[in-house]
Amino acid sequence: MTTASQSEFILETIHVTKQFGGLTAVKDLSIQVPRKSIYSVIGPNGAGKTTFFNCITGFYKVTEGDILLDGESIVGLRPDIIVKKGISRTYQNIRLFQNLTALENVMVGHHPRMKAGWFGAVFNTPGTRREEAEARKLAMELLEFVGLKGYEYELATNLPYGQQRRLEIARALASEPKLLLLDEPTAGMNPSETEEMTNFIDNLRKDLGITVLLIEHDMRVVMTISDIITVLDYGQKIAEGKPEEVRANPRVIEAYLGRGAVTEQETQAA
Amino acid sequence: MDKELKFTWKDMLKYGVIAGVVAIYVILVGMVEAFNERYIIAETINLGQIALFSPVFLLAYFAANNARKIKSSLFAIITSIVVGLIGGAFVAGLLVLGTHMNLRAVFLNVSPELLDILHLGQEGMAGAIAANLIISATVGLLGGLFALMPHKWSNALLVGLSLVLLMGILQELMTITFGNKDWYKPIGEFIYAKKGLSWGGTALFLVLGIVLNLWRSSDKLRPGKKVAKLPRQQQMAVQIVAMLLGLAILLALPKFLGSYPSEILTTVGIYIIMGLGLNIVVGFAGLLDLGYVAFFAIGAYTVGILTTTGKLATVEWNFWMALPVAIFLAMMAGVLLGIPVLKMRGDYLAIVTLGFGEIIRVVVLSDWLKPYIGGAQGILQIPKPKIGNFVFKGPQQIYFLVLAGIIIVGYIAWRLRDARVGRAWKAMREDEDVAEAMGIHLVSTKLLAFATGAAFAGLAGAIFAAKLGSIFPHSFNLIVSINVLSLIIVGGIGSLPGVIVGALILVGLPELLREFADFRMLFYGALLVAMMLVKPEGFVPEKTHARELSEKEPFSSEIEPEAPARETI
Ligand SMILES: Nc1ncnc2c1ncn2[C@@H]1O[C@H](COP(=O)(O)OP(=O)(O)O)[C@@H](O)[C@H]1O
Ligand SMILES: [Mg+2]
Numbered sequence: 001m002t003t004a005s006q007s008e009f010i011l012e013t014i015h016v017t018k019q020f021g022g023l024t025a026v027k028d029l030s031i032q033v034p035r036k037s038i039y040s041v042i043g044p045n046g047a048g049k050t051t052f053f054n055c056i057t058g059f060y061k062v063t064e065g066d067i068l069l070d071g072e073s074i075v076g077l078r079p080d081i082i083v084k085k086g087i088s089r090t091y092q093n094i095r096l097f098q099n100l101t102a103l104e105n106v107m108v109g110h111h112p113r114m115k116a117g118w119f120g121a122v123f124n125t126p127g128t129r130r131e132e133a134e135a136r137k138l139a140m141e142l143l144e145f146v147g148l149k150g151y152e153y154e155l156a157t158n159l160p161y162g163q164q165r166r167l168e169i170a171r172a173l174a175s176e177p178k179l180l181l182l183d184e185p186t187a188g189m190n191p192s193e194t195e196e197m198t199n200f201i202d203n204l205r206k207d208l209g210i211t212v213l214l215i216e217h218d219m220r221v222v223m224t225i226s227d228i229i230t231v232l233d234y235g236q237k238i239a240e241g242k243p244e245e246v247r248a249n250p251r252v253i254e255a256y257l258g259r260g261a262v263t264e265q266e267t268q269a270a
Numbered sequence: 271m272d273k274e275l276k277f278t279w280k281d282m283l284k285y286g287v288i289a290g291v292v293a294i295y296v297i298l299v300g301m302v303e304a305f306n307e308r309y310i311i312a313e314t315i316n317l318g319q320i321a322l323f324s325p326v327f328l329l330a331y332f333a334a335n336n337a338r339k340i341k342s343s344l345f346a347i348i349t350s351i352v353v354g355l356i357g358g359a360f361v362a363g364l365l366v367l368g369t370h371m372n373l374r375a376v377f378l379n380v381s382p383e384l385l386d387i388l389h390l391g392q393e394g395m396a397g398a399i400a401a402n403l404i405i406s407a408t409v410g411l412l413g414g415l416f417a418l419m420p421h422k423w424s425n426a427l428l429v430g431l432s433l434v435l436l437m438g439i440l441q442e443l444m445t446i447t448f449g450n451k452d453w454y455k456p457i458g459e460f461i462y463a464k465k466g467l468s469w470g471g472t473a474l475f476l477v478l479g480i481v482l483n484l485w486r487s488s489d490k491l492r493p494g495k496k497v498a499k500l501p502r503q504q505q506m507a508v509q510i511v512a513m514l515l516g517l518a519i520l521l522a523l524p525k526f527l528g529s530y531p532s533e534i535l536t537t538v539g540i541y542i543i544m545g546l547g548l549n550i551v552v553g554f555a556g557l558l559d560l561g562y563v564a565f566f567a568i569g570a571y572t573v574g575i576l577t578t579t580g581k582l583a584t585v586e587w588n589f590w591m592a593l594p595v596a597i598f599l600a601m602m603a604g605v606l607l608g609i610p611v612l613k614m615r616g617d618y619l620a621i622v623t624l625g626f627g628e629i630i631r632v633v634v635l636s637d638w639l640k641p642y643i644g645g646a647q648g649i650l651q652i653p654k655p656k657i658g659n660f661v662f663k664g665p666q667q668i669y670f671l672v673l674a675g676i677i678i679v680g681y682i683a684w685r686l687r688d689a690r691v692g693r694a695w696k697a698m699r700e701d702e703d704v705a706e707a708m709g710i711h712l713v714s715t716k717l718l719a720f721a722t723g724a725a726f727a728g729l730a731g732a733i734f735a736a737k738l739g740s741i742f743p744h745s746f747n748l749i750v751s752i753n754v755l756s757l758i759i760v761g762g763i764g765s766l767p768g769v770i771v772g773a774l775i776l777v778g779l780p781e782l783l784r785e786f787a788d789f790r791m792l793f794y795g796a797l798l799v800a801m802m803l804v805k806p807e808g809f810v811p812e813k814t815h816a817r818e819l820s821e822k823e824p825f826s827s828e829i830e831p832e833a834p835a836r837e838t839i
Contacts, residue, residue: 057707059703059707078706078711079703079706079707080706080707080708080709080710080711080712083707083708083709084709088707088708089707091704095701095703095704097696097697097700097701097704097705098700099696099700100693100696100697100700104693104696107693108693108694108696108697108705108708108710109708111690111693111694111697111708111709111710112708112709114690116689116690116691117690117691118686118691118718118722120689121685121686121689121690121691121692122681122682122685122686124685128689131690132689132690135690171708175708175709
């Protein structure tokens with residue numbers, strides 16, 4: 001479905017800067033995300049990772065710089081247009097439609113790929129019926145894919161935390177994205193849930209052929225599944241490369257990993 | 271909420287004092303006296319007494335409910351009796367005070383008649399005080415027992431008691447409507463005494479209510495369950511037959527009921543149409559619109575101006591030509607109001623729309639437009655709609671117009687609810703930013719909600735103008751918006767059947783109780799507060815829809831066998 005494109009990168013950000021008043025949350029950030037890769041952005045709290053996501057999805061207007069999706073600038077477009085172009089996301093603090101069912105949540109995710117309007121709905125035209133049935137089927141499949149079969153008619157708010165995370169991913173997948181942005185998908189999970197989620201993200205690429213741009217704080221997750229890692233500190237890129245390169249980078253150890261690096265090495269050894 | 275799991279004597283006292291204060295309030299605003307002649311059961315229990323003792327009953331119920339969870343059942347029973355005693359003491363205190371002092375200088379309603387009522391049939395003061403305490407304690411005990419009952423039974427009992435209350439209130443209407451029908455006479459003689467239900471009638475409706483409720487809530491016996499087990503074709507057949515039957519009853523209703531009840535039903539129906547419209551704006555899309563009456567007014571005035579044959583006559587169209595124009599103009603007004611408030615949420619939106627409603631009313635009243643729309647004198651001589659030789663002249667005919675309106679509007683709302691558009695509205699209601707990130711165009715989705723809701727109100731206004739034959743600005747004040755919003759909340763925000771139930775309770779019931787007129791707003795306020803505390807999801811919550819779905823759908827034959835996982839890209 002992806003249009004033939006000249007660029008080998010699905011997403012490129014070029015000198016992106018985002019300021020809030022005097023505060024520069026993201027500074028001069030350029031990254032290049034290869035197709036079908038898992039690309040991670042890490043960094044301490046407040047480094048500007050979520051802000052960077054918000055710039056890509058159009059929720060924030062960038063102060064400077066450009067963002068290209070398949071070589072085409074998406075800066076200044078509204079969020080609903082950007083998701084149509086193939087970028088969808090999840091949120092660090094889960095933001096489901098709480099009082100809708102799991103199925104409805106996923107079907108809302110498919111909204112940009114549907115056409116039916118007011119008249120189609122009221123007169124229940126064959127086109128609308130077909131589209132609705134297809135959307136329903138797709139949503140059911142996605143729910144099964146994320147392991148929520150049997151919870152279709154449960155209200156989102158009634159699902160346990162881990163399932164809410166997966167429901168959010170199913171909702172994001174329903175828009176049939178080329179690029180999926182996951183903002184700390186393992187936040188608040190225990191080790192076994194985290195491992196499950198790690199495998200799940202790995203499978204996303206294998207099964208669906210999607211590119212994943214990942215924000216993660218859990219080093220084990222990042223080190224196991226990432227192809228490329230960018231490290232942010234105070235909104236700036238301080239390192240970039242393969243997991244082992246980043247791990248070895250003294251600036252990263254100093255600026256970000258700090259004490260964590262020691263525990264990290266210990267777990268590797270274990 | 272559960273900061274302290276304690277229930278002490280102090281809490282007991284608190285509930286008792288609240289019960290007493292509320293009871294005194296009910297007395298002082300004049301409710302007890304006003305309702306005193308409205309007998310519910312056999313010249314013994316009247317609505318005034320019910321108003322007097324319901325605060326004690328409710329608070330004893332709440333107190334016992336809390337006490338039971340934290341301590342024993344016995345403690346709960348004692349609590350409820352104490353609450354009753356304290357409540358009764360307050361009322362007795364008012365009685366003593368009113369007898370010895372001239373309270374009337376401040377509280378107009380403390381008349382000799384009222385004090386007489388508070389004596390509860392006892393001659394001397396000592397007897398009256400004792401009667402107040404004993405009866406109040408008994409009512410409190412009943413409230414306590416209610417709290418201790420299994421939920422299923424207290425629910426059923428509540429339905430039974432509500433049915434008794436309703437049938438008692440309906441006595442006058444039943445007599446007016448069916449009094450001279452032969453088939454009704456024996457029935458009427460059995461269920462009603464001279465004033466209120468007979469004891470036999472009371473028992474009948476109490477049992478009927480209980481049985482119906484138990485039957486409905488029992489899983490095995492529920493009619494829907496049996497139908498769900500039938501093959502798909504037969505299910506459809508059952509549904510169609512049920513629908514045709516319902517329609518037949520609805521069509522026969524005005525002829526059967528006569529003029530006055532039909533009048534009430536048309537009024538309720540017009541509110542149902544508006545409720546269904548506002549339900550889209552507030553219930554589905556989550557946009558709090560307090561100026562909804564404006565669109566109702568635009569619909570009514572459009573029909574008035576275009577069809578009137580009186581002094582202000584313009585084109586003298588017939589109703590059917592004016593109707594689409596009325597709906598269209600209301601819809602355009604909905605969009606026009608929508609544009610400036612696109613960026614507003616919650617309270618700000620409510621205030622701006624409130625202003626819009628007032629602007630329309632002021633414009634309608636203005637001298638500036640008086641030559642065209644009559645100012646305070648309104649528009650007179652609006653002809654009745656006709657189809658061929660059938661004239662929608664009185665309430666019994668207008669009823670069909672309203673019914674058709676409800677069916678069309680209800681169908682549209684029902685179709686939209688579960689379609690892409692409805693999902694977009696609901697998503698926007700839940701979280702606007704995320705909805706946008708999921709590809710929902712906020713501007714068009716919001717405007718669509720405003721336009722649809724306004725169009726429904728335009729239709730309601732058009733029918734309203736045709737029903738009355740004349741329209742005046744004072745019919746279009748803020749109260750209409752508040753009524754419609756309240757009925758949605760009472761019925762259950764976002765729920766379609768809830769709109770009907772809400773309209774019947776908030777619009778239909780007050781029409782039946784003339785004494786009620788003075789307390790209408792008080793009743794609304796109390797009901798809304800009570801709903802927020804006890805049943806915030808409304809009488810017919812929207813969620814049941816989701817739950818009902820979850821009971822049936824995964825097992826119904828509609829779902830096809832699993833297809834192989836599909837590539838989503
Ligand atoms: N809407 C906003 N207005 C002002 N400051 C913001 C806003 N959003 C984020 N920030 C600031 O930007 C910085 C980066 O935040 P964020 O992107 O959430 O960090 P991270 O996701 O890496 O933890 C923080 O200092 C935060 O306070
Ligand atoms: Mg963050």
